[in-house]
Amino acid sequence: MLTLTDLRKSVRNFTDKPIDENKLQEITDYFKKCRRIDKSIKTEIMIIKKSGLPKDIKEIGGxxxxxxxxxxxxxxxxxxKPYFIENVGYxxxxxxxxxxxxxxxSCWMTLKEEKVVEEGDKMRITGLIALGYGERIKKISKLKNMFISKYGNGDLEAPKPGTDNEIRMDILDMVFMGDYGKTASYDELTATGLSEGFYAARRAPSALNRQPWRFILDGGTVALVIKKDEYTNIYEAQxxxxxxxxxxxxxxxxxxxxxxxxxxxADFKYNIPDDSFIIAHCRV
Incomplete structure (x- = not known):
C-alpha cells in the first residue's frame, strides 16, 4: 500500500480513451467493500460519462x-451526519x-462548500473525482499556462506552504512529538515504527496542495490537527x-x-494554536 500511495498522482489532462466496462464495474463493486471511518453513514457512488454529467454538478464542482x-x-x-465529509474523503x-x-x-475535485453542508436530510454529492487515462504534462509551467490562458491569472498566486520541500511538506514539519510545534529528529521518528504511515499521509491529495494536516505523536496516541488556510475552506480541509x-x-x-x-x-490539549484544531485521533 505504501507504493500505491506514492504512485498516486493527480492528473488534470485526460485523453478520450474509454475505460473497459468490466473495469468500471470493478470500481463500483470495490466501493461496496472499501474502507470507511463510519460505516453507519449511508453513502452511494455513481460513475458517469462526461456527456452525462448533470448541469448542476458542473456549476458546483471545480x-x-x-x-x-x-x-x-x-x-x-x-x-x-457528523464527520460525513471526512468519511467521504476516506x-x-x-x-x-x-x-x-x-x-x-484520477483527480479529486473540490465542490462548493455551501452546497455540501446545506440543510436537509437528502443525500448530497460530497465527493467528485475525475478519472480516465491521462496525458502527462511534465512541466508545471505548461499546466499553469493552460489555466491562465482560459481563466486568467486569478488565484494562482496563492503561496505554497513554508516547507523544506517545494512540492510536499517535509515529514518533520508535519509530525510533532508530545506538543504542537515540538519537532522530532528523523531517528526519533523512525524509532516509533510509524514513519512510513506519516510518509503515506503526506502523499494524500489536498486542495491547491496546501497540505493542511499536522500530526502529534504522544506515546500511544496520534492526533490529527488541521491548520486553517485562507486559500481553502473547511470542506476542502475535511x-x-x-x-x-x-x-x-x-x-x-x-x-x-x-x-x-x-x-x-477527546480531552487532548497539546498547545494547539488558534488557527488549528484537532479533528481525529487513533491509538497506536
Missing amino acids: YNGFLIEAPYYILIFSEK IGEDILLKLTDMDID IAAGAAMLNFAVVISERIFDVKWEMGA
Whole structure:
C-alpha cells in the first residue's frame, strides 16, 4: 500500500480513451467493500460519462468554476451526519488507490462548500473525482499556462506552504512529538515504527496542495490537527483530512497493526494554536 500511495498522482489532462466496462464495474463493486471511518453513514457512488454529467454538478464542482474535463466522473453521495465529509474523503482516497492499482488516472475535485453542508436530510454529492487515462504534462509551467490562458491569472498566486520541500511538506514539519510545534529528529521518528504511515499521509491529495494536516505523536496516541488556510475552506480541509487518515491507516494496518481512527479531539490539549484544531485521533 505504501507504493500505491506514492504512485498516486493527480492528473488534470485526460485523453478520450474509454475505460473497459468490466473495469468500471470493478470500481463500483470495490466501493461496496472499501474502507470507511463510519460505516453507519449511508453513502452511494455513481460513475458517469462526461456527456452525462448533470448541469448542476458542473456549476458546483471545480476550482473557481473550472471543472477538469475527463471522460468519466465518480460522484460520491452521502447523508449528512457528523464527520460525513471526512468519511467521504476516506472512501474517496481508498477508491483512488484502487484506481492507481488498476493503472487508471484520477483527480479529486473540490465542490462548493455551501452546497455540501446545506440543510436537509437528502443525500448530497460530497465527493467528485475525475478519472480516465491521462496525458502527462511534465512541466508545471505548461499546466499553469493552460489555466491562465482560459481563466486568467486569478488565484494562482496563492503561496505554497513554508516547507523544506517545494512540492510536499517535509515529514518533520508535519509530525510533532508530545506538543504542537515540538519537532522530532528523523531517528526519533523512525524509532516509533510509524514513519512510513506519516510518509503515506503526506502523499494524500489536498486542495491547491496546501497540505493542511499536522500530526502529534504522544506515546500511544496520534492526533490529527488541521491548520486553517485562507486559500481553502473547511470542506476542502475535511476531505484532505479523510484522505490523509486513510493513507496512514492502510500502511500501518498492513505493516504493523490495525488502525482505527476516532473522530473528535477527546480531552487532548497539546498547545494547539488558534488557527488549528484537532479533528481525529487513533491509538497506536
